Amino acid sequence: MGIKNIIQLNNNAKVGERFSPTLLRFFRRKWLHVWKKNPPGTGLLVFGLSIAMIMSIPIVYVVWRSLFAGTNRWLRLLDQRIPELLWNTLSLTAAVTTSTIIIGVSLAWIVIRTDIPGKKIWRWLLAIPLTIPPYVGAVTYIIVFGRSGWARDLWRDTAWLVNVFGDYSINIYSFWGVFFVLTMFTYPYVYLIASASLRKMNRNYEEAAYSQGFSASEVFWKVNLPLMRPAIGAGGILVSLYVLGDFGAIATLRYVTFTAAIYFQRAAFDTASASVLSLVLIFLTIIILWMESKTRKKNKYYQTSNTYREPLTLELGKWKPIVVFYVSLIFFLSVLLPISVLVYWSKIGISMGALDGRFFGFALNSLKASSFAALICMLFAMPIIYLKARYPSIITSFIDKLSYAGYALPGVIVALGFVFIFNNHLPILYGTFYIVALAFVVRFLPQAMQAGEASLSLLSPRIDEAARSLGYPPWKVMLKVILPNMLPGVLSGGALVFVSSIKELPATLMLRPPGFDTLAVRVYFEAAEAVYHLAAPAALLIVIVSILPLQYMLKKY
Structure with a gap:
């Protein structure tokens, strides 16, 4: 390498050394401006963005796949x-x-x-x-x-x-x-x-x-x-x-x-x-x-x-x-x-032995998938609503809108996106009840968010400021200070997700693993075959469970 080239490289390196701190300060100012000089912790933000990516799976898949149809x-x-x-x-x-x-x-x-x-x-x-x-x-x-x-x-x-x-x-x-x-x-x-x-x-x-x-x-x-x-x-x-x-x-x-x-x-x-x-x-x-x-x-x-x-x-x-x-x-x-x-048909079904091990197996499958979905929704809802309420910005607004996308999409579209992503890229989860529960999360996460937002709106931001002044990072403030105070709202949201998941049919039909039939699936298939004495008890149980959040809805509206 010639002397001139070496001198040129040294000069470029010196310029880079002078330019990098300036560039970093510029990006830092922009970053603080986006968050109004109050950025969230890195872990909390990454977790929120990861949730938004999961929520966007159905839309991304449908758009991508249809472009190459x-x-x-x-x-x-x-x-x-x-x-x-x-x-x-x-x-x-x-x-x-x-x-x-x-x-x-x-x-x-x-x-x-x-x-x-x-x-x-x-x-x-x-x-x-x-x-x-x-x-x-x-x-x-x-x-x-x-x-x-x-x-x-x-x-x-x-x-x-x-x-x-x-x-x-x-x-x-x-x-x-x-x-x-x-x-x-x-x-x-x-x-x-x-x-x-x-x-x-x-x-x-x-x-x-x-x-x-x-x-x-x-x-x-x-x-x-x-x-x-x-x-x-x-x-x-x-x-x-x-x-x-x-x-x-x-x-x-x-x-x-x-x-x-x-x-x-x-x-x-x-x-x-x-x-x-x-x-x-x-x-x-x-x-x-x-x-x-x-x-x-x-x-x-x-x-x-x-x-x-x-x-x-x-x-x-x-x-x-x-x-x-x-x-x-x-x-x-x-x-x-x-x-x-x-x-009427449930009485006939019960007298004919409809409430057997098979029936309770369907009920257990519904309980397992819906409970898991409710727990995940409560876990996912908390950081999203906390980011939206305490750290408003274009980024948190984007995360919030993506989180509501699944609620506006039919269950068949959510299931279609999950089939493609998990079958091709995460086969270890495909064919398990976890994929059914995750589809429920995409569909019904907004229900948990709405209930949590109502509780969080009653808590003053000064509580967060006091905890931050004691050296707590944002994620710790959320878990140790805010969550205990808004737990009733979070649990109410989880109950709504649980009930909605038990009733969900199309996503369960398309994603359930072999042998994993739920109450909703059995109602659909037994009714299609006109076996009403087997369909009615499952349907009646779904209705009874669905009555539980009615009091919450009436208080809300």
Whole structure:
């Protein structure tokens, strides 16, 4: 090497020595600016980012796999499959969302704002359908209105019905059957949130409207309904996302939407087509969320709390019998009839020995996977909500949004991403119950986060500052100081995750190892084979367990 080259290298080294500290100081300033001069500990941040990566598995896989699905497959699906699925999915989503808004808002208005007899009891009873998974409701209505169901037998035994209307003609396996079942078991999403909004509404606005000569109906449409707009939108979004992602009720009633098509494509080992359909479904979800956020921004209404007065209670008068009949009919169709069917067939199943070792094995599998998922969710939720609340930045906002991604995705898409990642890159976990539990974590982590956030919001940041002043690192502050004070909220979130995991069907169907059937899986398969005396006890147990968090939900809303 020449003398000139050696001199040049030495000069470059000297420049690097002068430049490196300057560059480091620049990055350090930028880093502190991102965190507003309060960065979290490295361990806590790395743990949060690792959780975000796990949560992003389904989306990353679907996008990546669909990009390499091939032009021919895309064109074939766009020409033949996707238009039909779009119509089926969007029409069902629109119909169910509209009907649940009508039913949910009307029931909330009646229970909260009128003098209906037993209003406190009705408030609880009308929320019970939330504990019945729609696929369980679908099974009960097949038993009642199916081709060999109770209604058909009653119809044939009643001569005048046959003479006047002809042969039995109700077809539960149709768009209207799926629409009815999903409406009956999802309206509580709107009902609960609308009830909370009505309870908090200030009567001053109504009295001002009445003083201007408005009638009761005009006050409802021009005063109450605009103030309920955010609550109606939130409930409608929950219903829309549920219908978009539902598989159990749709497959049980043999109706085909995107989720059913994705599942059957995966069952046929055509993962490329399944990923293409999944990507379209993700776009639909994003579009719905975007439309709702835009309409919410254009319609903002505020009320002050310094002069708050409880809302008026309206007298039903001559309308009372009609209103009681309407509320009773909804309760009968969504609660009394389905649970009566389950109890009837469960008695038959128990008398025939349905509660055997096989049944308790299914229950144990459900308990094992759901408990593990609840524990992991409580473990994962704590650092995410702590980072978001105590160290707000664009990085923690990104982690928080990724953590909510799985909640907006159908279970079939989550399962599809897990199949690819674990089968190809982590085969040691593939074919174990751990992968099922991890899919539950991706699906239901936001439930644990929401409950934890509510508890953390009650704790002053000064507690953290005091602990940090004693030399505690951020992760130790979180575990030793904050966690004990917000433990009830964390446990409540874990309970919600546990119950949701027990009811989850599509992810369990696609990811369960051989011989690892859960209660939800057995309900699906036994009902498909019309072995109702074996399906009913498992379904009834799912409903009983699902009632446990109802009190928490009612307190929240």
